[in-house]
Amino acid sequence: MRRQKTKVAKETQDRLDTSQNPYPDTNYLAPRNKETVTVTLYGATNLPACKDGSEPWPYVVVKTTSEEANNRSPQAMTSVTSEPTRAPVWGDTVNVEIQAEDIGREDVILKVMDNNKKEELVSYAIPIKYLRIFHPYHFKLKKSKKEDEATAKTCLYATVVRKGSLLPHYIGCDHTALEVFLQGVNEPLVNNPNPLVVIARVVPNYTEFKAQQARQDPASLGLPLTQVSFPISSPMTFDVPRVSQTGYPQLSKPGGPPEQPLWNQSFLFQGRDGATSFSDNTALVLEYYPSASMKSSEPWTLNQPLGVSVLPLKSHLYKMLTGKDLKGLQVERLPIIDTNLKTIHGEAPSVNLSFQLLSCERPENFLTPNNSKALPTLNPKILDKNLGAIHESLSMSSLDSSQGTEELQPRDVEMNNYRRAMQKMAEDILALRKQANILEEENSMLRSHLTQQSIEEQSRAEEESLVSLKQKLLLNELDMKKLRDRVQHLQNELIRKNDREKELLLLSQAQQPQAAQLRRYQDKLQKMKALEDTVRHQEKVIEKMEQILEERLCERKEPAPSNRLQGKPTMASGIPMGPVGETLAVDLYSMLLAENTRLRTELEKNRQQSAPIILQQQALPDFLGGTSDKFNLLAKLEQAQSRILSLESQLEDSARHWAREKQNLAIRLQEQQHGFGQPPNSIIIDQPNTGAAKDPQQPSKLEPSLPSSYVKLNRPPNSQIEISNPQKT
Secondary structure, eight states, X not given: OHHHHHHHHHHHHHHHHHHTOSSOOOOOSOOTTEEEEEEEEEEXXXXXXXXXXXXXXXXXXXXXXXXHHTTOOOSEEOOOOSSOOSSOEEEEEEEEEEEXXXXXXXXXXXXXXXXTXXXXXEEEEEEGGGSOXXXXXXXXXXXXXXXXXXXXXXXXXXXXXXXXXXXXXXXXXSSSEEEEEEEEESSOBSSOOSOEEEEEEEESOHHHHHHHHHTTOGGGSSOOOEEEEEXXXXXXXXXXXXXXXXXXXXXXXXXXXXXXXXXXXXXXXXXXXXXXXXXXXXXXEEEEXXXXXXXXXXXXXXXXXXXXXXXXXXXXXXXXXXXXTOOOEEEEEEEOBSOOOOBTTSSOOEEEEEEEEEOSSSOOOOOOHHHXXXXXXXXHHHHHTTOTTSOHHHHHHHHHHHTOOOOOOHHHHHHHHHHHHHHHHHHHHHHHHHHHHHHHHHHHHHHHHHHHHHXXXXXXXXXXXXXXXXXXXXXXXXXXHHHHHHHHHHHHHHHHHHHHXXXXXXXXXXXHHHHHHHHHHHHHHHHHHHHHHHHHHHHHHHHHHHHHHHHHHHHHHSOOOTTSOTTOOOOTTSOOOHHHHHHHHHHHHHHHHHHHHHHHHHHHHXXXXXXXXXXXXXXXXXXXXXXXXXXHHHHHHHHHHHHHHHHHHHHHHHHHHHHHHHHHHHHHHHXXXXXXXXXXXXXXXXXXXXXXXXXXXXXXXXXXXXXXXHHHHHOOSOOOEEEEOTTTO
């Protein structure tokens, strides 16, 4: 902590030494292709506390928005206060250089930082493009309540000057600027406890300026401030009027020591401010204030000056400055009037100053303590003869020292006053006419410049629009080319798809008769399969019937039982026994064998007829093989599925049919065994009931039921087998 206080004290001492440097930097211009922003930080009030509630130890960092965006270390900063405070006073001046082409995009950021915590207390961003070149802005910066309530009462006091690489040459002005170099007080003072600061201004009418001071006009008292609230609502806040009756004041650094203040500081007044147009009422006014008044709660309480120095800028003085081989003039012992300050000899103090007119846009020789001593000296008593009504006391002292006191008659005094008033009025009228002519010329020149600038902007805008249109045209052409390629590709794809669709349609049309023929062949195969199954089942039935007949014949050969009546021979199945019965059995057996032989012959014929169909079915895939493997496989799959389904359905139907047949045969066999046979005179085989014998088309029970197609094709001419009595045969 002790080291930190020592460091702060050392920095403060260095700052004081710099402010009292007898040879300050007098370079008013920025480097070529650059601009310099000079910021003088005077002080602040009502700073917020740190985040932990402690008192801040403030200093100010000045940087641009590009440096802030790139997180560069600040190159311009003030010194740290000697102790923690919320109302610091610095008085330091820092410079920030910016490229000329970046002025429109850059802002100057003033950040008040805490030295201990390295945290930001408050910051303000001033757009450089709104500042007028070489005009001193005395700002009172503050935040609006909507922006930040914590820092709404905080105020930062600073002077900002935007310096270019060239002094502007305005229309109607023969010179670019007036430079005034203030050296210091000539003799030591006995009643001055503090260093002095000087407010310098060039007023176009000193009489009007004194009248405004008498009326307590704030613009003429002390240093008027431009209050700027953030965020900035309008760029008109930084607007500067063309003519100001109170001038544009500039503030010097504190001059010390208090016993004999020394400044050695230059003030630069531009031609646009009227500083180079000398007249009978124009004057340079220097006001002296104690620097201690800047350390109160309000740093800008510069209300009552300790003294005033007035240098009339007459027209003959302008002629002297524009003479041959005359670069400037030196004024010795310019008195400080309206003051209570006294020298060691009891007289009113005086100051030495020098001034010169600058005619080029980039001058190289500014006034310094060394080259100002070589300038010709102007005696203030010579100026006192022509002061007139600027200051009566100064005029009277000049008359006493030159030619003595003379008594004037009241009438002569009145005439002199009248002549003086008329002369002043005429001069004012001429000056106003001249100023009006100058303004008209300037306005016409500005209009021409504005017209030329608008034409250039329009041409530039047209060129930019033409370039943008060309770029858009190229982009559109590229897009059109891409779209054409895409459309061509899609058309090719569409043609390919159409060709493929045509091929598929032709293939499907070619396959339709083949598919119909394939379905016909499949139907024939299913029918042949059904016929084969039917014939196979009939063979089994015939075999069973033959077995039953053989058993019956064996039973016939056995002797008849004794309990049966003689003369009424019977048979187990209703066939009469005896010789006639044996004849009937033999006839029945021969008929059944003939029928069996006939059925076998028809079966062989059907098998021989089915062979060509099977050969065609086998040759069918070769016929269809010319299309594609995919369709062959699909056809084979459909054939297999349909054949499986037909076989399953036929198997179920045949199983149910033969089950019924088996049940019927079993029932008939039991009836014959138990003696429930047909009457002996008429035996009808394969008749389910008596009514069926009347229908000659009814199928016989000995012949199993066949499918309708097989019955129609292979039905024998006599589907019934009827066995009658031997008496009928």
